[in-house]
Amino acid sequence: MIDTEETAAAAVQSWLDRLYESNAGFRVKAVADGGQVWRAVTGKPGTHLGEFCAQVDKVTGVVQAGFVPQIGPSARDGYSRMMRTTVVPELRRLGFTGSGRRFTLQTGKYLGTIEFQQSQGNTWMGVRFTANVSAASSSGWTARLGSLSHHGCDHWWSVWAGFPNDDVAADLITAIRDHAVPAIKGERNPPDVPTADLNVASLGQRMRDAVSHGLHRRRSRNGPRP
Template sequence: MIDTAEAAFAAVQNWLDMRYEPAGDFRVRAVADGGPVWRAVVGRPGTHLGEFCARVDKVTGVVEVGFVPQIGPSARDGYMRMMRTTVVPELRRLGFTGSGRRFTLQIPKHSGTLVFQQSQGNTWMGVKFTADVSVASSPGWTARLGSISHHGCDHWWSVWAGFPSDEVAADLITAIRDHAVPLIKGERNPPGIPTAGSDVASFGQRLRDAVSHCLHRRSRSGPDHDKSPNW
């Protein structure tokens, strides 16, 4: 009989250690009551909540991947609640306007947008989502939020039915506040555009000075006395 969340946690973790090698690759992140079974969310260390679900039968103790009874709020319900109560208020505090999927941060010279999108493979049990960050300037750019906040990886966040989303919301807000906003404001170099070194900048300035000097000579000598070489 698996009659406590702690026992369910231990049962699923033992099953993971036996099924996946080396042990420790997957860890139980959370468990929740699912009627005749305990629900469990499983993920690798460093993931935000989890990557897949398992269930453990309360009577037999048998652990299986995937299917769980659809009891209580769905993952989409949890996602919408997280956005409404935690993420959107923080976006407002950071200066974003908008609603739904699209939010805009207006600064003096240009604007940046944050557009949320969900995976086409979402189910009642799990919702995976990410966001695109873009800036309408010259040159403009677009990048995936996960790629600028999680070491270049195309990171997707997950919300699971019946499980808390505080950790997911905190990591998402950190990605927006500490990575997306500074890029939109121009406080960091945009993705894919390297910062010019001092030697490059010096060469560029010398080239501009040479062109300016040439044009100045031509304007003083007039068209009949232009002896400037071909460039």
């Protein structure tokens, strides 16, 4: 009896290793309840989407290559619904304004944006997406959300047609709430962006102002160019 997602994933992984040999690198990417069977998306880690699907009979444990008909909500539908019903309301609660792909957080002297970006290769079966975070501060910076929240790595999230996405939404919200927002507010440093020294920043501005003033005086003295 295959009665949990974990045992279904293990059965599919064992099937993959026998079919392609373990060094081929195929892994189970997602598992969902399909009634009498468990459905699974498989592929190589780091690839854009799953190479193919498989299904596991809950009673016999037999694994077969599966075909997913394009019936019902697509992955794009699932992504849109996840953003509309779960992610955007949380962004509002955190103080963000905006709509669509771009949201802005204005808090005191800090101004930051989060802009969601989908992969160009998305299909009916799968949607892969990430987010770019930027802050308007004395140092000014832009970073991928994954580099803030996933150990400095460029992380992309995936939504699959017919598969639950609660875990995806929860991980995305955690990344924004616990990592992006503190970085925008200056409570932590974004990757590869040094802490801004206000005295140094002020000195730099004074130097730029002095150069600009000198150029203006020189042009005034020499008259307009022909």
